[in-house]
Amino acid sequence: MRVIAGRARSLKLKTPSGRDTRPTTDRIKETLFNMIQGDIPDSIFVDLFAGSGGIGIEALSRGAKYAYFVDNGREAAACIQENLSFTKFTEKATLLKQDVFTALPIIHEKEVDIIFMDPPYMSGLERDLLEALSRQTYVTGNTLLIMEAKIDTDFEFTEEFGFTVVREKKYKTNKHVFLERTL
Secondary structure, three states, X not given: OEOOOOOOOOOEOOOOOOOOOOOOOHHHHHHHHXXXXXXXXXXXXXXXXOOOOHHHHXXXXXXXXXXXXXXXXXXXXXXXXXXXXXXXXXXXXXXXXXXHHHHHHHOOOOOOOXXXXXXXXXXXXXXXXXXXXXXXXXXXXXXXXXXXXXXXXXXXXXXXXXXXXXXXXXXXXXXXXXXXXXX
């Protein structure tokens, strides 16, 4: 896995060993960032269930102002820290080594621009995540939420928590669901 574009372009990132994380492939990451490239410069970016930190680091490489990385896995957190040091982004990042639901209230920003979420597949956390995010004041009508999920995951519940699906990008086995807060 590598950084696709920007300041840290072509740098190889480490990934945690084992089956607890599934790093987003370079091809899917490139497709995702081509879709959101205009939203990245000077943004506040949050990477939930960050794994290796590859998504948030890609955002920093492409001009995000600051990024939060959240993962409670010991090996994942160590990997994120190492990747941030290697890419020289430690000054532009905060790593929260804890459960996502505990970490959300700790993020002290007036507004977050992009929140990327990649919860474990088949965990059923999508609903709980949107419910928790609906209570955060930094999630505004300008915040773009992106959820990576198995291709057959149903998102009909989003309006219940004040979010609308604005786009879906499907791949072979998974998809990215783009959501915005309903005003």
